[in-house]
Each structure stands twice: as C-alpha cells, then as structure tokens.
Amino acid sequence: MTNVTRSRPLSPHLQIYKPIPTMIMSIMHRITGGALYFGTVLVAWWLIAAASGTAYYDWVNWFFGTLIGKVVLFGYTWALMHHLLGGIRHLGWDLGYGYEKHFATRVAKAMIVASAALTLVIWIVGYLAR
Secondary structure (H helix, E strand, C coil): CCCHHHHCCCCCCCCCCCCCHHHHHHHHHHHHHHHHHHHHHHHHHHHHHHHHCHHHHHHHHHHHHCHHHHHHHHHHHHHHHHHHHHHHHHHHHHCCCCCCHHHHHHHHHHHHHHHHHHHHHHHHHHHHHC
16 A cells, blocks of 8 residues: 555645745734734723723823833734734735735835834824823
8 A cells, every 4th residue: 555645745835935025914914913803902901991990090001101011012003003004905905906926025015114104103193292
C-alpha cells in the first residue's frame, strides 16, 4: 500500500509566500479587528465607571492618564484608524475599484502612513482641546 499523502501536493502557507504589502495589510486588518474587539472593553469600562460614581470614575481616568494607559489608548486609536482605512479599502474593492496590482500596493503602503498620521492628529487635537 502506498502512502497517499506523499504524492499529494501540500497547500501553500506563509513560509512559501513572499510577504507583500497587500498581504501584510490584510493580516493587520484582522489583527486590528481583534484588538478593537478587546479594546471596546476599555470603552465599556469607562462608561460603567462614569455611571458608577465620582470616585470610581476618577480612578479609571487616573489609570487612563498613566503612561501605560496612554500607550494602550494610543494603540487603540491607531487600531481604530487602521481598521477604518482597511474597511474603506475593502469597500472600494466591493465596488470593483482598486484591483490593479500597483494601485493596491500603493494603497496598502499609504494605509500605514495615513493611519499613523490620523492617530497623531487625533491625539494632538485632543491635547490642544484639553
């Protein structure tokens, strides 16, 4: 009896493919989606604290004001912006636009810069409004 699995081709996986910008952005879109899922717990925590009373609300605000809290909120903001831009990119694809290889690669690279820029703008405006 012959080994059937030896003669069958293996399915390609990440070790075979060369990482390209569109592939990396697709993976990042999934990762930021998961981060937003868990990051929304922070929003719920803040809202529950606001409804629970002044002392607990002040404590949660203190936590978000620490270095760790700010880093987490900054990461959440970036994940939100990156996922938003990825969603807009997917909407364009759903409408039949942006399939050209060079254009899709440019958009993928621009998403990195745009998500970082939008995050910085949001945080700068937030600090200036404070």
